Amino acid sequence: MNTLSIELDRYLAIRRSLGFDLRSSERVLRRFIAFAEQERSELITTDLFLRWQKVFGHAHRGTWAARLGMVRLFAQWLHGMDVRHEVPPKSLIPSPCRRPRPYIYSEAEIEQLINAAANLPSVNGIRGLTFATFFGLIAVTGLRISEAIALDVEDVDLESGVLTIRRAKLSKERLVPVSQSTLASLAAYAKERDRLLGLRPESFFVKDRGGRPTDCCVRYNFAVVCQSIGLRTGQKMHRHGRGPRIHDLRHTFAVRTMLNWYRAAKDASREMIQLSTYLGHVEPANTYWYIEAVPELLELASKRSCVAMEQEARP
Numbered sequence: 001m002n003t004l005s006i007e008l009d010r011y012l013a014i015r016r017s018l019g020f021d022l023r024s025s026e027r028v029l030r031r032f033i034a035f036a037e038q039e040r041s042e043l044i045t046t047d048l049f050l051r052w053q054k055v056f057g058h059a060h061r062g063t064w065a066a067r068l069g070m071v072r073l074f075a076q077w078l079h080g081m082d083v084r085h086e087v088p089p090k091s092l093i094p095s096p097c098r099r100p101r102p103y104i105y106s107e108a109e110i111e112q113l114i115n116a117a118a119n120l121p122s123v124n125g126i127r128g129l130t131f132a133t134f135f136g137l138i139a140v141t142g143l144r145i146s147e148a149i150a151l152d153v154e155d156v157d158l159e160s161g162v163l164t165i166r167r168a169k170l171s172k173e174r175l176v177p178v179s180q181s182t183l184a185s186l187a188a189y190a191k192e193r194d195r196l197l198g199l200r201p202e203s204f205f206v207k208d209r210g211g212r213p214t215d216c217c218v219r220y221n222f223a224v225v226c227q228s229i230g231l232r233t234g235q236k237m238h239r240h241g242r243g244p245r246i247h248d249l250r251h252t253f254a255v256r257t258m259l260n261w262y263r264a265a266k267d268a269s270r271e272m273i274q275l276s277t278y279l280g281h282v283e284p285a286n287t288y289w290y291i292e293a294v295p296e297l298l299e300l301a302s303k304r305s306c307v308a309m310e311q312e313a314r315p
Contacts, residue, residue: 003042004033004078011077023146023215025070031056032071044075046088065093102251103244109231110139110249116225124196126208131221133189134205134213135249140182142253142279145218145246151204158187165280174280222246254279254287 012026035052036044049071053064068088078085105113118132138148147165155164161183163176178186194200203212223241226232232243254275261271276287 004036004044007078007081008033008074011074021146025073027216028067028070029074032067043082043084043086044071044078044088045086046092049088049092061093068093102255103248104255105139105244105248105252109229110136110252112229113225113231114139116228117221120221120224122208124208126193126196126206127221129189129192129196130205130207130213131218131225133185134218135222135225135246136185137182138246138249139253141176141178142250142257143176144250144280145215147280148205149213149215149218152202153190153200153204156186156190156204158183158190172280174277176278219246250279 008029012022012029015022032049032052035055036042036048039048039051041048049068053067059067068090072087072090075085075087079087114132114136117135118128120128120131122128134148137143138145141163143163143165150166151163152166155166157164161178161180163178165174165176190204193206197206197210199210201210203210205213207213207217222245223232226243227241232241257275258268258271260266261268272287279287281287
């Protein structure tokens with residue numbers, strides 16, 4: 001193991017002791033360090049990062065801006081111990097100013113996704129069972145991918161129908177109640193999972209051999225399913241391709257919830273606080289963003305505002 005790999009282990013351990021999750025950062029940084037080792041480079045430089053970007057393959061500018069941020073933080077750590085390490089400038093890849101507009105799945109598309117996931121091939125049938133349930137849970141609760149992956153068996157109360165999210169973004173814990181139909185699906189999954197494995201695992205969602213699925217594993221299987229139903233074009237070399245993302249299931253849940261408020265003439269400002277808490281948003285502004293991001297929501301919100309103003313103007 002070279003010096004960069006050793007320092008990366010120390011860097012990750014110290015930041016995790018402060019409460020950071022870093023699963024995505026670790027994945028990116030280990031690939032970067034592997035490239036540095038291949039290049040026989042013991043120092044991080046801007047040129048090294050640009051060469052890595054060139055051979056890594058195509059990705060959205062926002063994705064590369066995020067990767068640059070991860071490398072910059074690690075480079076700053078190293079620079080504090082050895083000034084020969086360069087910190088690539090933030091301006092190297094300007095981050096997009098706007099969030100991409102979310103893809104809102106139709107009910108038919110979600111049903112297709114879940115049905116196609118159930119048919120994913122595996123040795124013992126767990127792969128299809130797991131990802132059909134996993135994608136369905138995100139669609140009906142809006143959980144983040146990392147939150148669903150991190151669920152342990154003890155975090156899913158099959159009697160009360162409450163999920164305990166212990167490893168949420170920014171280390172914020174919360175309780176997420178689910179509907180009776182969702183609870184029934186989770187209970188059926190748990191029963192069949194234990195039967196196929198022949199034991200009760202620690203992780204609620206498992207792969208064929210009983211291990212916890214990784215972020216890459218989940219995204220890969222989602223891409224395969226999307227390609228199988230035509231939501232993404234087929235790609236060579238197991239590439240994910242472009243198209244709707246698994247995170248858009250979370251967006252779809254939030255948008256549909258808000259659409260139902262307006263159609264039922266509910267007080268959106270009051271309901272918004274509950275939705276922000278349910279989704280684990282620290283700032284309510286992160287939830288209000290959906291109104292601007294989805295034209296139908298913006299139109300409904302504007303109409304509601306106009307009606308309220310007319311009512312206030314009446315003598």
